[in-house]
Amino acid sequence: MSQSTSELYVPGNGLLDGRGDGYALKDASLTATPVGIDMCENPGGRSAIAMNWDVSGRGVQSVDIWVDDGHGRPKKWMSGSSKGSATTGNWVGDHTTFRMTDASTGRTLAMRRVYVVKCLAKNA
Structure with missing residues (x-):
């Protein structure tokens, strides 16, 4: 599958900086913070995630954000304006995928996947 020059896919890029x-x-843009759920801080492997998005430069009026935990059909998590932020509950786990679509056309605009990571090293 080829990708157009207006699309960027970088596997694993930005796992530690929130992209x-x-x-x-x-x-x-669609960012998740944190994108790596630290097992030391969240022993159950679930956490709340702050999502931020901006598609105002594309002329999109509103978006839908879908969530897929890999165990069924994606579900609409929320709808919002072209720029915004929202925080999930403590239900986000390993490989949870967020997909943002144009609410009027259904076209996918961005996708982010969240991972569980082993205990991150802490500075002493």
């Missing part, structure tokens, strides 16, 4: 594994079309 996560995923892709975004030009002028679309």
Whole structure:
């Protein structure tokens, strides 16, 4: 499958800086913080995640954000304006995928995947 130059996919890129594994079309952003759920801080492997998005440069009026935990059909998590943020509950786990679509066309604009990571080293 070839990708257009307006699309960027970098597997694993940005896992530690909050961008996560995923892709975004030009002028679309979707970030997750944290993107790595630290097992030392969250022994059950579940955490709340702050999601931020901006597609205002694409002329999109509103978006839908879908969530897929890999165990069934994706579910609509929320709808919002072209730029915004929201925080999940403590239900996000390993390989949970967030997909942002244009609410009027259904076109996927960006996707981010969250991972569980083993205990991250702490500075002494």
